[in-house]
Every structure is written in C-alpha cells, then in structure tokens.
Amino acid sequence: MQNGKPLFAAISVGTTAGAVILLGLLMAAHMPYGSELAAASLTQRSTGRWRAVYILGAECPCSRRVARHLAESPRLHDIEELVVFVGQDSAIESSLEHANLKLDRKSGPEARELYGARSAPLLVFVDPSGAIRYSGGFARRNDFRDGFQETRVWAALREARAVETLPAFGCALPEKPAARGVRAVLGL
Numbered sequence: 001m002q003n004g005k006p007l008f009a010a011i012s013v014g015t016t017a018g019a020v021i022l023l024g025l026l027m028a029a030h031m032p033y034g035s036e037l038a039a040a041s042l043t044q045r046s047t048g049r050w051r052a053v054y055i056l057g058a059e060c061p062c063s064r065r066v067a068r069h070l071a072e073s074p075r076l077h078d079i080e081e082l083v084v085f086v087g088q089d090s091a092i093e094s095s096l097e098h099a100n101l102k103l104d105r106k107s108g109p110e111a112r113e114l115y116g117a118r119s120a121p122l123l124v125f126v127d128p129s130g131a132i133r134y135s136g137g138f139a140r141r142n143d144f145r146d147g148f149q150e151t152r153v154w155a156a157l158r159e160a161r162a163v164e165t166l167p168a169f170g171c172a173l174p175e176k177p178a179a180r181g182v183r184a185v186l187g188l
Helices: 004-028 061-072 090-098 108-115 150-158 181-186
Strands: 051-057 080-086 102-106 122-126 132-136
Touching (some): 051 061, 051 150, 080 090, 108 122, 122 150
Parallel strands (some): 051 080, 080 102
Antiparallel strands (some): 051 122, 122 132
C-alpha cells in the first residue's frame, strides 16, 4: 500500500497542474481589455448626432450573448445605433438587422482604427462631433449577471453626468483582415 502513495501523489499533482493551466487558458480568452486611442480623425466618426456603437465579433461567445440581448431589447431613444460586426455569422447579422439595427461590417484593424477596439464586445458612445465619450464594457461582470448597462450609460451621458467605465470582457479582435476568396488564401 505504501508504494501506491507516491504514485497517487504524482497523479494528484499532475491533475491539479493540468487543471490550473487549463483554467488559465480559459480565463485568458475572456480577460478585460482596455481600448486604445482611436487613430481615426473626429470627422471620420462624426455624424452630427450621438451614436451608440456596439462592436461585436462573430467568433466570440460574449458577443453572441450581447447580440441576442440587442436583438431582443427596445432601441435606445434619441440616439443613432450602429453594430460594427467583425467576422461573418449570417444568423447573428440577420437577427440584428431584423431588430432594426444598422450593421457595418469591418475588419479587426478597421474597428481598432475607428473606435480603438482591441476586443469584442465593446460599447462605444460617440458625440455629434465624432469624439468618443465612452468606451468600455456592457456590464460589470463577464457573465452579464448584473445586467446590460448601455441604457444607464446613455442616460448619464445625456445628462452630462460622469460615467464609470465598465471592464470590456471579451475576445481579442483579429489583428489582420480575414482572407477572402481562394486567391487570398493561396496568396495570389
């Protein structure tokens, strides 16, 4: 029996180490990201109206959850709403368009240049002059159990109150535009 104890200990240590590594990898996929200063000029974002921009990634489970929320929720009042969609998912795109949300398909680098987005989902509010007035998460928690906060953030901005920037949990946006077509994949 005593010969089995070292083997049991080795298996226990190995299993624990494997579980810690796996947990670390899973957590890294949904860490809070910051946004960076957008490279685009104010005129590139300016519409003359306030705009809520929802940056979503097709490959991100958190973005799918936000998309479902947006498709099922009433529209915000007195503001233009835009979904910047990185990647392709016809079911998500269709549900958002059916909810009367304007869709703008962009690459990861384009979303980063226009809005400073490094990850998705990301909530951005742009004032009429094109200045970004809020860039952060949709909720305080990565599981959204505290509720989606875009209505609260918009109410504070409308009343010129200070707004707490929420952590932007999600998935990193791709650094390069996706290859399109056979020629792009083959590098021709």
